[in-house]
Amino acid sequence: MRPAALAPSVVAALLFAAALCRPSSATSMDGLLPNGNFEYGPKPTQMKGTEVIGKYAIPSWEISGFVEYIRAGQKQGDMLLVVPEGSYAVRLGNEASIKQRVKVVKGMYYSITFSAARTCAQEEKLNVSVAPDWGVLPMQTMYSSNGWDSYAWAWQAEVDVAEIVIHNPGIEEDPACGPLIDSIAIKALYPPRATNMNLLKNGNFEEGPYIFANTSWGVLIPPNIEDDHSPLPGWMVESLKAVKYIDSDHFSVPDGKRAVELVAGKESAIAQVVRTVPGKVYALTFSVGDASNSCEGSMVVEAFAGRDTVKVPYQSKGKGGYKRAVLRFVAASARTRIMFYSTFYTMRSDDFSSLCGPVLDDVKLLSVRKP
Structure with a gap:
């Protein structure tokens, strides 16, 4: 005797439950994790005020500890809680966490991008991990004026x-x-490779973390002390503060679709170690500009190639534009460290709480004949 057919609503419910139990296959294309913007929330019976009750109450996620489900415009005392995308976000209380399992390719490199905001604590930080890798991202410095920053981790x-x-x-x-x-x-x-057209890897910064299409504040690349695998392939953030990864959809970029903004003076430096031939002459060329984000004033980018250095001034009107610069040097060893940072701290003219800085792009290194 054939078993009775299940009602369509029951079949749908079973399929949804099965989807929550197995790892997501969302990595076949870049973008949001399943329910990555938390627009699908707990049932009313799984809420106690704003607190989420139940490990699997938020679809596609597993939670632990004191986790709140926050609606855009919700108030906490006199503070209005803002959500950067959509209508909902989650808040992680003391020792709380959110977790999701996703299918990946063993040996491949990945980065996650997420948006985060401080609420009432000043020393907030987040521990991001994919075992055995982990990193603690400090949130003491906020770089955008709306209270939200996007972070990348690889x-x-x-x-x-x-x-x-x-x-x-x-x-x-x-x-x-x-x-x-x-x-x-x-x-x-x-990870890009060096070529005979450029001895530097990813010199145009086109390879990097995911940037949300509906956000206008770029993505922070954390210092390499917080992240063993850089979300900006080929480059290391060798500084105490992050650098900002920006796109041409929201900023002025000298070349291509992506660039780096050096947002924290000498505390915001990127570097790459490249193979060189001792005694050979090399030319390091690059673009310095502004992101058309009201970052105005006198800027200086300092470039280093081993023991050689050059300071490149740029007078910004905050409306876009760039200039090319070159540093010629004779390699002193088989490996040369290339590094860039901004000499000064700069604040946006329309928002004195937001750090900004010069844009760096289209970095090339080639050997040249001796003149």
């Missing part, structure tokens, strides 16, 4: 299922004083 897949965890390690008197999290995306990274 890892190399050691197994074919990655368990992405974002955890708030903070201990505050008020457990609700934790960071807001929204819009979590993944992107596969393809």
Whole structure:
């Protein structure tokens, strides 16, 4: 005897439950993780005020600890909680975390991009991990005026299922004083190679983390002390503060679709070590400009190639534009460290709380004949 057919609504419910239990296959294309913007929330019976009750109450996610489901425009005392994308976000209280498992390709490099905002605690930080890699991203410095920043973090897949965890390690008197999290995306990274047209890898910065199409504040690349695998392939952030990865959809970029903004003076430096032949002459060329983001005034980018250096001044009107610069040097060893940073701190003229700085792009290194 044939078993009775299940009602369509029951079949749909079973399929949805199965989807929550298995790893996502969303990595076949770059973009938001399943329910990465938290627009699908808990049922009313799984909420106690704003607190989420139940490990699997938020679809596609597993939570632990004090996690809140926050609606855009919600108030906390006199503070209005803003959500950067859509209508909902989550807030991680003391020792709380969110977790999702995704299918990846073993050996490949990946980065995640997510948006985060401080609420009432000043020393907030986030522990981001995909075992065995992890990094603690400090949030003391906010770079955008609306209170939200997007961060990137990278890892190399050691197994074919990655368990992405974002955890708030903070201990505050008020457990609700934790960071807001929204819009979590993944992107596969393809480390570029040096060529006979450019001895530097990824000199045009086209390969990098996912940038959200509906945000206008770029993505912060953390210092390499926080991230063993750079979300900006080929480059290391050798500084205390982050650099900002920007796109031509929202900023003025000298060449192509992507560039780097040096947003924190000498604390915001990027570097790459390149193979050279001792005694040979090399030319390091690059573009210096502004992002058309009201970052005005006198700027200086300092470029280093081993022991040689050049200072490139740029007078910014904050409306876009750039100039080319060159540093010629004789290689002193088989490996030469190329580094860039901004001499000065700069604030946006329309918002004195937002750090900004010169844009760096189209960096090339070639050997040249001796004159």
